[in-house]
Amino acid sequence: MTEFNSLYCKGCWQQMRMPIFIRSPLSVPFRLIGVKPSRMHPNLCTVCELMFTKVKKKKQIDIQATVMFADLRGYTRLSERADSAGIARLLDKFYDECAPAIWKRDGIINKMIGDAVLSIFNFPLERQDHVRQAVLAAIEIQRQCGDMQSELSGLAGAEGPVKIGIGIHTGTASIGEFGTAYKDFTIIGSVVNKASRIQGAAESGEILISDDAYRSIREDYPDLEPRTYRLKGIDQPVAAYAVPS
Numbered sequence: 687m688t689e690f691n692s693l694y695c696k697g698c699w700q701q702m703r704m705p706i707f708i709r710s711p712l713s714v715p716f717r718l719i720g721v722k723p724s725r726m727h728p729n730l731c732t733v734c735e736l737m738f739t740k741v742k743k744k745k746q747i748d749i750q751a752t753v754m755f756a757d758l759r760g761y762t763r764l765s766e767r768a769d770s771a772g773i774a775r776l777l778d779k780f781y782d783e784c785a786p787a788i789w790k791r792d793g794i795i796n797k798m799i800g801d802a803v804l805s806i807f808n809f810p811l812e813r814q815d816h817v818r819q820a821v822l823a824a825i826e827i828q829r830q831c832g833d834m835q836s837e838l839s840g841l842a843g844a845e846g847p848v849k850i851g852i853g854i855h856t857g858t859a860s861i862g863e864f865g866t867a868y869k870d871f872t873i874i875g876s877v878v879n880k881a882s883r884i885q886g887a888a889e890s891g892e893i894l895i896s897d898d899a900y901r902s903i904r905e906d907y908p909d910l911e912p913r914t915y916r917l918k919g920i921d922q923p924v925a926a927y928a929v930p931s
């Protein structure tokens with residue numbers, strides 16, 4: 687990924703027009719004051735990650751974003767049997783494989799929640815086709831996971847296959863600093879909840895996207911048939927589409 691890594695923080699540049707160097711000798715003065723590449727994305731810096739209010743001049747903002755949850759399946763069942771070191775290796779491998787697929791499409795990994803990766807597209811790196819980028823990242827993750835099937839099972843000492851379920855939704859979300867014990871920015875809103883529920887409805891190995899997400903990429907996949915789901919916490923039935931990987 688060397689050619690992909692930029693010398694300066696793309697987030698600070700897009701949001702504040704400030705060149706904050708994170709690589710090369712130019713980054714030395716910034717490192718001295720503790721500015722480093724972010725763990726959310728290698729082309730963002732810790733200023734973007736930790737100083738949302740300073741960067742945005744607001745505690746929270748509303749944005750258009752695509753949210754993707756990718757969840758490692760079989761983890762709970764596995765953790766009863768496998769040793770914790772094996773599970774840690776499995777989660778590390780999962781993260782290592784998911785991250786580049788997300789990063790190279792300008793998505794960020796906002797959080798790891800248990801055995802799921804929560805990623806955001808279109809913030810802070812803006813990208814008009816953020817839904818498409820999220821779907822392409824999901825396809826790459828599923829393909830890689832398929833290729834590494836025996837390795838993943840082996841890492842966790844699992845007898846059966848270890849698979850990934852992915853859910854994607856897009857819309858308006860609030861992003862910023864919530865609560866007092868915050869460390870970095872958080873995304874909240876019905877977009878996040880619905881993306882998470884859709885991920886829960888996805889079969890292992892499947893990519894399930896909401897109707898709002900499908901509208902943005904219909905031209906890529908004109909013939910997908912809607913499925914209807916009853917999802918916990920959402921009153922109306924939800925239409926979703928399985929994207930082939």
Ligand SMILES: [Zn+2]
Nearest residue numbers: 695698731734
């Ligand atoms: Zn930055």
